[in-house]
Amino acid sequence: MDLRVEFAGLVLKNPIITASGTFGFGLEFMNFGDIKRLGGIVVKGLSLKPREGNPMPRIAETPCGMLNAIGIQNPGVEAFVRDKLPLLPWRETAIIANLYASSVQEFGELTGVLAGEEGVAALEVNVSCPNVHTGGAAFGQDPTQIRKVTEQVKKCAAGKPVIVKLSPNVTDIGLCARAAQDGGADAVSLINTLLGMAVDIRTRRPRLANVVGGLSGPAIKPVALRCVHQAAKAVDIPIIGIGGIVSAEDALEFILVGASAVEVGTANFLRPDQSFRIIDDLPRAMLKARCKSIDELRGTLDVSR
């Protein structure tokens, strides 16, 4: 079985990447598996300056999923480069930095800080966070802005692959993927969380201090598959599939509709070794899908009737 995948200038030993915000900086999971075995790690969203994030409560469990409104709490890009990156096994596994900023110019500055870091394999541009009031999804819902941000990051990335993470909270995901491609993106990743809400009838309060938050987990997998399917038809650049993946079978479903790799997010909360278990289980799931390599399965969905 060949688990290797190559796309957008990245060579990954398998298609399983941990998703931003669900795997810390990777170091938090070293007790639960050998993080060098992961195809890649997308670290917690980074901003130019440290951010305290949103008030509590920030998370709520929902059927087959969860809502979060963390608000990109992070120590800032410089602390990441200084304190976290040197501890990560970046020679063995792809460390992908996730970027958050509130203006096109700030995205450029942030990219500039990371562009020269040998340990960073690629940049994932977050134009889709639903939990911050400036930037984030405000960019992700406007194809013109997606293209501008992508162009700016690409310009400052010194050749590092640029992945644009797209929001599903749009009318036409294909249009957004196309905007990223037009801006020079090397790949797109999708989907970020769906905007959602939960309330408590006893207290008559929202369950999140931010009132609304991002829905993730198995509940959103059908939406995610549909989005990846539509994006795959709209663009030629590689796609990283994200949304509700908890098993090797789930991962292969995204490959089947056209993804080059996948990100595993909320499943890391089911149990902290879940991403490693998915990798262990991939060969068995590939037997089921009757493929010897990931490449052989990619984009082979048969929609004929």
Added chain:
Amino acid sequence: MVVRNCREVKVRELRFLGAWDGPSDFVELTLENPGWDGYRPGQFAMLRPSGWGLDLTWGRPLSISRADAESVTFFFQVVGRGTERMAALKAGDAIIIWGPLGNGFSAPPDTPTTLLAGGMGLAPFRGYIERHPTPEFLRLVFAHRPDLDCYPYAAMSEKVRAEEVRERTPDDLPVVIERIETAVRETANGLVLACGPTPFLKTVQQAARTHGVRAELSLESRMACGVGACLGCVCKDGGDKHVQVCARGPVFKADDVRL
């Protein structure tokens, strides 16, 4: 001082040995030995019954009540979907568990130490009392609303000086607060350890400040991961910065946390 425990943490699948025959909403859950006899009282674990499907997303953070070479015990109250389903487990059922997590309470020998427990906050003190090098220095003050029979109080009161105070109606609240404040005041030069609901902890924190008594507070929080990744369980530290209850706590020096 709050000391960190450095034991190896792994995900294990353990068999459920049995629960006590108490009131149905109060569950004492004993699992086969995970090798945690070196845990530090105050630490917690994440539990997820193997039979849970995908409809429940997170494990549940529970304070370790006691552990020895044969077993580990948790004590919890049914408060929602997860704990309801954990209460319905049968002997032999498997549970996915990761821990021990977080830090624990200080346990200085030969130091007058007052354990202040509010309701389910009694749980971690069971193991604390069992393991303390000089239990004759310990005093337990237990504030509760439901009947005393709902808690493993009797077994604990045999081992240390213990007293309880019950809040039957809201009118009893001033009496409970007075007992907490008195207990803190009487621990001058000693150590106060508290575990319970946030209003209870606030009372302890305030009293400790007023009387200049050293205190540690064990916080509870909703958690998704329990290992410091999701940032869903933060509280504010003394400098008003968000810190994770799971990774930096759950036990904090009273001065290091804003409630």
